Amino acid sequence: MSETHILVVDDHQDIRDLLGSYLSQHGFRVSLANGGEQMRSQLQPGNVDLVVLDIMMPGESGLDLLKELRTHDDLPVIMLTAMSEDADCVLGLEMGADDYVTKPFSPRVLLARIKAVLRRPKEESPIAKPDSDYLRFKGWELDIHQRQLSRHDGVLISLSSAEFTLLKVFLSHPQQVLSRDELLNLTKGRDALPFDRSIDNQISRLRRKIESDPHNPTLIKTIWGGGYMFTEALQS
Structure with a gap:
């Protein structure tokens, strides 16, 4: 079983439970959080490989949490967004999100996006190696x-x-x-x-x-x- 750890942050329990069950069935270790406080409690250095983050949540929005994540981490983030939130989705990408999925969505589509994002830093690329850091x-x-x-x-x-x-x-x-x-x-x-x-x-x-x-x-x-x-x- 893969040790890849996915953290799902969404205030809707039915979505958290659905994604938790589906991603677990596909070999991922999954943690669930209903908002920023629970997200922070589960984010230990090197403990999470990717965050699935809902944009629209009461209190701290997904954009607020994304901004916080990007101040100290380049952890891959996929945003969940409603069809009416196109502007917020664009803003999320500009703030450093790696991808987004529009609600209502198929868990299979999200799984494909997760796999694609996780593959990016692991693949060897023909990019020229820089002479300096x-x-x-x-x-x-x-x-x-x-x-x-x-x-x-x-x-x-x-x-x-x-x-x-x-x-x-x-x-x-x-x-x-x-x-x-x-x-x-x-x-x-x-x-x-x-x-x-x-x-x-x-x-x-x-x-x-x-x-x-x-x-x-x-x-x-x-x-x-x-x-x-x-x-x-x-x-x-």
């Missing part, structure tokens, strides 16, 4: 070991696992045109699907975090008919 470019510094992006004034910018991997790919291939297919292969490997447009969405979110004007990007340029290019050379 710190990659610097035009007033920014990416800490490869801590997986943190900081601005020149010391402000830390939250990155999801997907955004971190994408930025690392660009910094490993500066001033090179990379097609969508190349970016998919470099970031997702064998999980990449034909006609996957997620790269465009991730680039849009990444631009909002690192570009001074996301509508007129200068760092990540669109190369019409070619793909994308990170325009800056790395700084020593």
Whole structure:
């Protein structure tokens, strides 16, 4: 049986019980929490591998808890969101969530998303190995070991696992045109699907975090008919 530990945080007991039973049947160790207090009591260092986090909860919302998690941890997080909460879902992705599933949902779909997110950091990728633990470019510094992006004034910018991997790919291939297919292969490997447009969405979110004007990007340029290019050379 897998030792992978999933923490489900949702204020609805029927959803907690359903996911607890379903994920356990598929070999996961599962813990359940009805909100922030129970979540914190079960989050010990290295004890949880992924959090399934509902957005709409009384008191502390899922976005509040996600923000708290991202201040000290890059633990994978999948948000549960109602169809009417699209804006909150986008905000959750910008704050560092790795993926989301819309309610009502099939547990089978959530299971597939969980497996995909958990595979990402474990897969070997053809990303070039950086010569330093710190990659610097035009007033920014990416800490490869801590997986943190900081601005020149010391402000830390939250990155999801997907955004971190994408930025690392660009910094490993500066001033090179990379097609969508190349970016998919470099970031997702064998999980990449034909006609996957997620790269465009991730680039849009990444631009909002690192570009001074996301509508007129200068760092990540669109190369019409070619793909994308990170325009800056790395700084020593």
